[in-house]
Amino acid sequence: MSRRAPFRPAPGTIPTEPGVYTFRDASDRVIYVGKAKNLRSRLSNYFQDYSQLHPRTRAMVQSAAAVRWTVVASELEALNLEYTWIKRFNPRFNVMYRDDKTYPMLAISVKEEIPRAFLYRGPRRKGVRYYGPYPKAWAIRETLESLTRVFPIRTCSAGVYRRHEALGRPCLLGYIDRCSAPCVGTVSPAEHRELVDQFSSFLAGNTEPVLRRVRREMEVASENLDFERAASLRDQLGAMTKAMEKQAVVFSDATDADLVGLVTDELEAAVQIFHVRGGRIHGQRGWVVERDDVADSTVIANFLTQFYGEEAELATATETAVAGASSPGVDRSLARVMNPATVTALGDLVGDKQVTPVPREILVPTIPDDADRLGEWLSGLRGAAVNIRVPQRGDKKALMETAQSNAQQALKQHKLKRTGDITARSAALQELQEALWLDSSPLRIECIDVSHIQGTDVVASLVVFEDGLPKKSDYRRYKIRQAAGEGHSDDVASIAEVVRRRFQRHVEDKLAVPAGDEGGELLEGEEELSSAPPKRAFAYPPQLFVVDGGKPQVAAAQAVLEELGVTDVALVGIAKRLEELWLPGEDYPVIVARNSPALYLIQNLRDEAHRFAITFHRQQRSARMRRSALDDISGLGPKRRKQLVSQFGSVARIKQASVADIAEVEGFGPALAEAVYAALHPKEGLE
Numbered sequence: 196m197s198r199r200a201p202f203r204p205a206p207g208t209i210p211t212e213p214g215v216y217t218f219r220d221a222s223d224r225v226i227y228v229g230k231a232k233n234l235r236s237r238l239s240n241y242f243q244d245y246s247q248l249h250p251r252t253r254a255m256v257q258s259a260a261a262v263r264w265t266v267v268a269s270e271l272e273a274l275n276l277e278y279t280w281i282k283r284f285n286p287r288f289n290v291m292y293r294d295d296k297t298y299p300m301l302a303i304s305v306k307e308e309i310p311r312a313f314l315y316r317g318p319r320r321k322g323v324r325y326y327g328p329y330p331k332a333w334a335i336r337e338t339l340e341s342l343t344r345v346f347p348i349r350t351c352s353a354g355v356y357r358r359h360e361a362l363g364r365p366c367l368l369g370y371i372d373r374c375s376a377p378c379v380g381t382v383s384p385a386e387h388r389e390l391v392d393q394f395s396s397f398l399a400g401n402t403e404p405v406l407r408r409v410r411r412e413m414e415v416a417s418e419n420l421d422f423e424r425a426a427s428l429r430d431q432l433g434a435m436t437k438a439m440e441k442q443a444v445v446f447s448d449a450t451d452a453d454l455v456g457l458v459t460d461e462l463e464a465a466v467q468i469f470h471v472r473g474g475r476i477h478g479q480r481g482w483v484v485e486r487d488d489v490a491d492s493t494v495i496a497n498f499l500t501q502f503y504g505e506e507a508e509l510a511t512a513t514e515t516a517v518a519g520a521s522s523p524g525v526d527r528s529l530a531r532v533m534n535p536a537t538v539t540a541l542g543d544l545v546g547d548k549q550v551t552p553v554p555r556e557i558l559v560p561t562i563p564d565d566a567d568r569l570g571e572w573l574s575g576l577r578g579a580a581v582n583i584r585v586p587q588r589g590d591k592k593a594l595m596e597t598a599q600s601n602a603q604q605a606l607k608q609h610k611l612k613r614t615g616d617i618t619a620r621s622a623a624l625q626e627l628q629e630a631l632w633l634d635s636s637p638l639r640i641e642c643i644d645v646s647h648i649q650g651t652d653v654v655a656s657l658v659v660f661e662d663g664l665p666k667k668s669d670y671r672r673y674k675i676r677q678a679a680g681e682g683h684s685d686d687v688a689s690i691a692e693v694v695r696r697r698f699q700r701h702v703e704d705k706l707a708v709p710a711g712d713e714g715g716e717l718l719e720g721e722e723e724l725s726s727a728p729p730k731r732a733f734a735y736p737p738q739l740f741v742v743d744g745g746k747p748q749v750a751a752a753q754a755v756l757e758e759l760g761v762t763d764v765a766l767v768g769i770a771k772r773l774e775e776l777w778l779p780g781e782d783y784p785v786i787v788a789r790n791s792p793a794l795y796l797i798q799n800l801r802d803e804a805h806r807f808a809i810t811f812h813r814q815q816r817s818a819r820m821r822r823s824a825l826d827d828i829s830g831l832g833p834k835r836r837k838q839l840v841s842q843f844g845s846v847a848r849i850k851q852a853s854v855a856d857i858a859e860v861e862g863f864g865p866a867l868a869e870a871v872y873a874a875l876h877p878k879e880g881l882e
Contacts, residue, residue, distance in 0.1 A: 200256050203242040209235040214266040215276045218259040218288070225284040227255050230277040232565075234264050250773070250789050251485070255288040270568040278504040301326040301335045303395060308384050309356070309377050310391045311349040312339060326398045341434040343368075345405075346394035347375045348387065397435075399472060406435060452556035454591070456598030457495060458606050459486050462789060462798065464494050465606035467598045468502070472554070481601065483609045485790065496563035499583075503573055506552035553577035558586050558595055610799070620663030623792035627739070630787050631778065633765055637739035638662055642800045643697070644743040645675070645689040646808035653685065654815055655693045656808035659737070660800050671697070672811045690742055691751040698759050701736055736764045743801055745770035745784075746777050753779040769801050828874045830867055838862060839871070850875045 214234045218227040218241075231237030241262075245253050267273050281289050302315035306322025314335045319325060339350060349356065351366065351374075359366050360378040369376035377387040397405060413428035456467040464486040486494065553576045563569055566583055573581040586592040624636040640660045647653040653675035659666045673696060675689045742748045749768035756764060767785075768777040774794060775784035787794040831839075842860050843849045849857070849871070858868035 198244045198246065200242050200259070202259070202261050204238075204262065209238055209264070210266050211235045212266045213268070213270050213273045214264050215273050215280065216262060216264040217280065217284075217286075218255060219261045219263065220258055221260040223261075225280070225286050226258055227286050227288040228277055228280045228284065230270075230273040232270055232273075234266070238262065238264070250786065251288070258288075270565055274500060274565070274568060274572050278500055281501070282504070299332045299335055301338065301398070303391060305391065305395075309349055309387055311351065311356075312343075312391075312394070313350060313352075324395055342394060342397065343373045344434040345431045346390055346397065347373055348391050348394050349374060349377060402435070402473065406432070409435070450556070450591075451554045452558055452591070453554050454558045454586075454595050454598045455495065455498070455560070456595065456600075456602040457491055457498075457560050458599060458602040459491060459494065460606065460802075462486060462795070463606065463609070464491075465602040465609065466494075466498055467602040467605060469594060469598050470554075471594070481605045483605060490564075491561045492564050495559050495561055496565060496569060499557065499559075499563060499569060499573070503553050503576060553581060555579070555581065557581060557583045558591055559583060560585065560595065560599060610795075619792055620796070623796040624663060626791060626793035627796060630785055630791075630793055631739070631765060631767060631776070633738065635738065637737070637765065639735075639737040640739045640741060640796075640800060641697075641737040642741035642743065642804040643690065643693050644801065644804035644808045645686050645693070646805075646812040647675075647685070647689075653689055654808060654811045655689060656804050656811060657693065657697060658800065658804045658807055660796075660803075663796060665803060670807060672807070674815070686744065687747050687751045690744060690748045691755050694740075694742070694752045694755040695759070698736075698756065698761050698764075701761070702759060736761065739765045739767065741797060741800060741804075742766070742768045743771075743804060744768050745775070749777045749779050767797075769797055774798065828871055830870060835862060835867075846875075 211233050213230075213232050215228065215230050216234060216238060217225045217229075220226050229237070241248070241252065241256055245257070248256065265276065267276060299314050299316050301312065303312050303324040303326075304310050304322070305324055314332055315323075315325070343350065347368075350368070351359075355366065356378050359369075363379060365374065365376035365379050365381070368374040369379070369381070375382045375387055375390060377384060382390070409428055409432050413425050413432060416422075416425035416428060450471050451473070452471045454469040454471065456469075458465045462485065463483055465481065465483045467481045470480075482498075553573050555577075557573070562585060563583065570581055570583050573583070586595050621636075624638070627633070628636045638661060641657055642660075643655055643657045645653065645655045655673040655675060657671040657673070659669040673693050675692055740752070742752050745768055749766060752768075753766055756762075756766065766779050769775070770777060770784065773784075774787075774789065776787060776794075776797070777784050838860055839849055839857070840846070843852060852872075854865070854868045854872045857863055857871050858865055860868075863871075
């Protein structure tokens with residue numbers, strides 16, 4: 196059986212120029228789109244032996260029947276063409292970024308003749324402007340309530356609008372000047388659209404012109420003793436200020452930037468993006484996606500390409516809809532429904548354009564691949580220069596850390612959803628049983644991991660999962676005692692030691708449990724050894740025992756189990772490089788799909804064992820490094836050191852004591868007292 200793709204092009208036929216390539220299935224459907232600076236170099240990676248390919252890549256190549264490519268003039272053209280084809284063909288093996296939240300957004304239907312503002316959840320649509328997302332629906336309602344006092348735009352549904360249009364009279368909002376009432380012709384569609392554009396510009400961060408003008412008009416009205424008008428302007432100013440408070444001020448300058456946070460593990464990546472416009476956080480969005488075996492810089496590059504390409508498409512469609520329905524200028528007939536001072540203030544916003552979806556700065560945790568070409572492409576979308584960089588200090592660095600923290604929490608929550616779902620846990624255990632050919636579902640699983648730095652402070656951990664959830668009361672920590680055996684690495688010998696100690700304890704605990712009815716009457720001649728109940732935490736074995744490692748570690752663990760006569764425990768090892776599962780005595784590993792619940796459960800178990808081992812290792816290393824000045828004194832053992840510290844209270848007070856004071860401590864003679872004093876006062880000794 197061939198271990199390579201049968202459709203591999205003949206050597207030397209693939210060009211070395213930049214281009215875009217597509218893998219297609221037997222029905223000529225595009226299943227993957229990629230770009231390359233050098234097509235020959237890139238495509239050769241796909242035509243290796245299947246065992247050398249990433250599982251996801253291997254599945255894609257095995258599903259394909261042909262590969263085609265298109266040569267372009269530059270990497271920038273390849274970037275554009277790749278994005279276009281991904282959107283056109285929607286290939287199933289391309290990682291697609293999807294929102295991990297369903298937070299509500301404030302939407303404006305600019306495609307309609309009479310646009311309206313409304314609360315919205317769900318995927319973005321063309322012809323609609325979105326602001327947010329907001330953490331709560333009530334935050335959007337409060338924002339609308341505040342801003343419609345200043346920008347009285349339509350907020351009603353299509354049914355309500357048509358009903359009042361037929362009745363010839365406005366709704367309650369129209370009567371109280373919270374809507375400009377386009378349904379009854381109070382303002383024309385062009386005038387209402389201009390009001391919508393001003394409302395959008397205010398939400399996009401262009402707030403200062405309106406605030407300055409309203410504040411100035413309020414002061415003038417107060418000086419002219421027109422208190423009614425001043426009070427109205429004060430209320431409008433308060434409404435705008437309240438709406439602005441929904442967006443936290445993070446920078447003193449008018450920063451226009453997007454901050455991208457990224458956190459990855461072996462399987463998935465979490466991306467969080469903060470939109471900062473005019474120095475304020477205007478929104479936050481997040482995604483959790485499958486992560487191929489690629490560097491973080493590649494994940495960032497792919498994300499920026501897909502995200503800003505889609506945003507640019509939405510913006511283009513929106514601006515086209517606006518251009519087809521709007522007309523320039525502000526008709527002063529707006530004064531019929533608004534305060535004259537407000538109409539004048541809104542004139543400051545006439546002609547302002549919507550903030551572009553591509554900001555001036557894109558702040559990332561890692562410089563993406565092909566950053567120069569990506570920057571050119573983004574600059575083309577924006578129509579001005581775009582700077583991609585890593586923040587080094589100050590407020591932007593602090594906000595980047597916040598974005599990273601949010602990404603970490605998003606990834607954690609995403610994994611907890613899978614762990615907390617009893618149906619998913621049951622499916623994972625069932626799938627694990629089938630993958631490893633077990634007789635029953637492994638309800639109790641134990642995993643061990645070894646941690647050390649170049650052979651020092653070697654420790655190990657054992658963690659326990661029951662019914663797919665951690666049972667922390669049964670966690671154990673081990674200090675590795677013996678050296679590695681001949682012919683084995685330290686890790687292999689350490690694994691063998693931990694397995695022996697764990698299952699020796701199992702045998703001892705099992706023998707401590709009476710074979711008959713527990714707590715029954717004593718037989719004739721039998722003595723009661725202890726009134727305390729026996730400790731039986733390990734009296735019963737796990738159904739599955741996992742070691743962190745590959746074939747050598749599994750072989751060492753299996754040898755120990757056979758030595759101890761343990762035959763009722765299934766053993767498996769998990770190798771980190773390709774996430775393979777190794778069974779004892781097998782020459783080839785068990786390959787489980789990367790998106791499998793069973794593999795996720797084993798990885799979660801392995802990661803928990805790794806965390807527990809590292810924590811213990813750090814504690815041991817810290818304890819070793821916290822050495823006292825008394826540790827190196829010849830003739831002063833642990834017991835005498837403890838006596839000294841107990842007598843004087845601290846090493847600092849021992850230094851203040853004289854030789855006679857030290858000699859008064861029980862067990863200390865004049866010679867030892869002088870040795871302690873000399874060690875604590877080296878300069879005096881030299882003199």
